[in-house]
Amino acid sequence: MIYGRVALIGLGLIASSMAHAMRRGGLAGEIVGYARTAETRDVAREIGLCDRVVETAREAVEGADLVVLCVPVGAMDAVAREIAPALKPGATLSDVGSVKRAVIEAMAPHVPSGVHFVPAHPLAGTEYSGPRSGFATLFDNRWCILVPGEADRAAVDRLGRLWRGMGANVDEMDAGHHDLVLAVVSHTPHLIAYTMVGVAEHLEQVSNSEVIKYSASGFRDFTRIAASDPTMWRDVFLTNRDATLDILGRFTEELFVLQRAIRMGDGAQLHDYFTRTRAIRRGIVEAGQDTAAPDFGRVPAPEPGG
Amino acid sequence: MIYGRVALIGLGLIASSMAHAMRRGGLAGEIVGYARTAETRDVAREIGLCDRVVETAREAVEGADLVVLCVPVGAMDAVAREIAPALKPGATLSDVGSVKRAVIEAMAPHVPSGVHFVPAHPLAGTEYSGPRSGFATLFDNRWCILVPGEADRAAVDRLGRLWRGMGANVDEMDAGHHDLVLAVVSHTPHLIAYTMVGVAEHLEQVSNSEVIKYSASGFRDFTRIAASDPTMWRDVFLTNRDATLDILGRFTEELFVLQRAIRMGDGAQLHDYFTRTRAIRRGIVEAGQDTAAPDFGRVPAPEPGG
Numbered sequence: 001m002i003y004g005r006v007a008l009i010g011l012g013l014i015a016s017s018m019a020h021a022m023r024r025g026g027l028a029g030e031i032v033g034y035a036r037t038a039e040t041r042d043v044a045r046e047i048g049l050c051d052r053v054v055e056t057a058r059e060a061v062e063g064a065d066l067v068v069l070c071v072p073v074g075a076m077d078a079v080a081r082e083i084a085p086a087l088k089p090g091a092t093l094s095d096v097g098s099v100k101r102a103v104i105e106a107m108a109p110h111v112p113s114g115v116h117f118v119p120a121h122p123l124a125g126t127e128y129s130g131p132r133s134g135f136a137t138l139f140d141n142r143w144c145i146l147v148p149g150e151a152d153r154a155a156v157d158r159l160g161r162l163w164r165g166m167g168a169n170v171d172e173m174d175a176g177h178h179d180l181v182l183a184v185v186s187h188t189p190h191l192i193a194y195t196m197v198g199v200a201e202h203l204e205q206v207s208n209s210e211v212i213k214y215s216a217s218g219f220r221d222f223t224r225i226a227a228s229d230p231t232m233w234r235d236v237f238l239t240n241r242d243a244t245l246d247i248l249g250r251f252t253e254e255l256f257v258l259q260r261a262i263r264m265g266d267g268a269q270l271h272d273y274f275t276r277t278r279a280i281r282r283g284i285v286e287a288g289q290d291t292a293a294p295d296f297g298r299v300p301a302p303e304p305g306g
Numbered sequence: 307m308i309y310g311r312v313a314l315i316g317l318g319l320i321a322s323s324m325a326h327a328m329r330r331g332g333l334a335g336e337i338v339g340y341a342r343t344a345e346t347r348d349v350a351r352e353i354g355l356c357d358r359v360v361e362t363a364r365e366a367v368e369g370a371d372l373v374v375l376c377v378p379v380g381a382m383d384a385v386a387r388e389i390a391p392a393l394k395p396g397a398t399l400s401d402v403g404s405v406k407r408a409v410i411e412a413m414a415p416h417v418p419s420g421v422h423f424v425p426a427h428p429l430a431g432t433e434y435s436g437p438r439s440g441f442a443t444l445f446d447n448r449w450c451i452l453v454p455g456e457a458d459r460a461a462v463d464r465l466g467r468l469w470r471g472m473g474a475n476v477d478e479m480d481a482g483h484h485d486l487v488l489a490v491v492s493h494t495p496h497l498i499a500y501t502m503v504g505v506a507e508h509l510e511q512v513s514n515s516e517v518i519k520y521s522a523s524g525f526r527d528f529t530r531i532a533a534s535d536p537t538m539w540r541d542v543f544l545t546n547r548d549a550t551l552d553i554l555g556r557f558t559e560e561l562f563v564l565q566r567a568i569r570m571g572d573g574a575q576l577h578d579y580f581t582r583t584r585a586i587r588r589g590i591v592e593a594g595q596d597t598a599a600p601d602f603g604r605v606p607a608p609e610p611g612g
Contacts, residue, residue: 074573123520127587142522171519181516184506189524191568192498195561197583199553200490202560210487212589213477214429216448218495220596221527227587230580237568237576247505248565252558254508255501259554262497262543267380270543274536277503281433281533283518290526 002162003092004029007064009057009079011035011044012229013125014096015070016134019049021166024136034060035131036071044131058086066162068120069095069107074235077106089114092155096122098182098232100147100175102239116155119147121178122168123186127227140167141288147175183243187236188251191244193225194233308468309398310335313370315363315385317341317350318535319431320402321376322440325355327472330442340366341437342377350437364392372468374426375401375413380541383412395420398461402428404488404538406453406481408545422461425453427484428474429492433533446473447594453481489549493542494557497550499531500539 006028008015015033022028033050034057035041044053054060061067061083069079076097087093093115097103100119111117124142126133144163148156160170173181200211200219215223237244261269284290312334314321321339328334339356340363341347350359360366367373367389377385382403393399399421403409406425417423430448432439450469454462466476479487506517506525521529543550567575590596 123522143520145520177511181512181520184509184512185517185520185525187524188505189502189528191564192502192561193524194580194583195557195564196495196498197586198560198579199494199556201582201586203490203553203556205483206487206490208586208589211491211586212593212595214449214451214487214491215590215593215595216429218493218499218531219491220590221531222495223583223587223590224596225524225527226580226583228580230577230584233580234573234576238571238573241568241571244568245565247509248561250505250509251501252561254504255498255554255558258497258501259551262547262550265544265547267540267544270540271536273504274500274532274534274539276507277500277529277532278536280503280507280514280517281529283514284521284526284529287518287521289518289521290530 001029002027002158002165003065005032005064005066006030007032007034007060007067008050008070009034009060009067009083010070010075011040011049011053011131012070012129013133013138014122015068016044016049016131017124017136017138018068018070018096018134018166020134020136021139022162025165027162027165028066032060032064040131047132049131049134057083061086061088061091063088064091066092066094066159069093069097072232072235073097073099073103073239074231076103077110080107080110084110084112087112087115090116092116092118092159094118094120094159096120098186098236099240100178104147104149104175116152117149118151118156118159119149119175120159120163121145121147121182122163124168125228127224129229129232137167139163142168144168144170145178146170146172147178148172149175179240179243180246183240183247187240187244188247190225190228190233191237191248192251193222196222197226307335308333308464308471309371311338311370311372312336313338313340313366313373314356315340315366315373315375315389316377316381317346317355317359317437318376318435319439319444320428321374322350322355322437323430323442323444324374324376324440324472326440326442327445328468331471333468333471334372338366338370346437353438355437355440363389367392367394367397369394370397372398372400372465375399375403378537378541379403379405379409379545380537382409383416386413386416390416390418393418393421396422398422398424398465400424400426400465402426404492404542405546406484410453410455410481422458423455424457424462424465425455425481426465426469427451427453427488428469430474431534433530435535435538443473445469448474450474450476451484452476452478453484454478455481485546485549486552489546489553493546493550494553496531496534496539497543497554498557499528502528503532
């Protein structure tokens, strides 16, 4: 056991997967949960997600040794403000937001002295959301990035042990670098996927049913990414604006270079470009972040809740 | 048995999968293969891919009831020219190219009278290539689009039966519409994925090892797409230039709208956009073109060659 009592504020995909993973590892004495809507709280009670599901965020954090905010990035400020007076001295306060600079700016002013604030971001997810979507293996072999700033070393190490216990690898980074890395590996790819799906939807000469039928040829992966939670992603782009716009600018620049090569019929340039991108893929397979199995429609994965 | 003798010219992913699928279904009396390089021919012989692997394309097509060109789009012209004099009267000539207008322009002038030319395109693939990469189930529940133009109805129907026997659903379309549909569901998504991977590779502030470690958060799917065969894709973009540039123009336009919404902080517009794209995803899952299983690193799939 790493923490006596853990409070999860927000009971979506990440929080519910944390609850399953903490139980799998025997990492928490008691798990207390809170969600904003009565519907989510009822579902969480029905499936026995936490030891207790309570009616207010404040009640959830009382006496907790670790409090983790698992709400959309845009809601962190209000939640931190609400729970701050009820936090136990010596407790650790963390979050799982996909953006770190904006979350730290929103939360840090509310953190009482004597509470250890250790922002975190597990790089794991699926296109599903809600308390039923979690499963114990979500974090296995994925990375969790801690952004500890000046936080107490013992509190940081303890939170790192929790994440390792839930199956993740743990890294530390400063907030600005985290936000830039995520803009490259996650935020901009998501925006591009949303855009491509939107183009297909708006195109009058090709029907949506044709797009759906023939999606196996590349488009399918984009639609999976573009099915992610709209509120979460709206907040990500609004709060990681600068890094996303920077990477988008570079993306458009490179796209124009390739577009020009197509227009000019420059086959050598295209071939060179497409050859170099293969190396990155090999690295990902070798690093265990994907299998080398050919993808032709995914094989059913472990049951949510398992 | 649908054809007595089938000749496969080019022995990459599609041809080798066809060989496995034709055997599975008992669809061909004899499968004869030819590949340009001695190395590929040797591998094909070693793994027993065809009944016979021969030294020239001309020899392969002699006496064949069906000849399928499975070479990059840019090579279709030269191969069609070479084999034309050796085609058996009454035989069907087909291909599996990802672009149809350019392939028809390249091949049609060489087709002798009395030979039925029925262009085709199976919408299936993986990021792997070569004679060892094929497997019998590649086409199962995928679509094969025939572009028969004015071809003999009996010949078209017979080729359709072959593709159904290999597990595919069969549709017919005109060449221009095919090329536009593919520009949307396949060609432009591939170009975008190549571009995004290229941006990550060129970015100095984020190392390639970071990109690889943290790829699970969206980028991973792009790298898989961007690991596809560079020669095939170079040819696709050079030969489906107009439709790809059309869709790319629309893509850039939509991307700029979303980029502006991020810059202006217009959360409502982003949320609306991200909500609409979810519907397309639901359609794809319902149409059986992907599973609804959450994706967190793919489960190993059937063995190639199986």
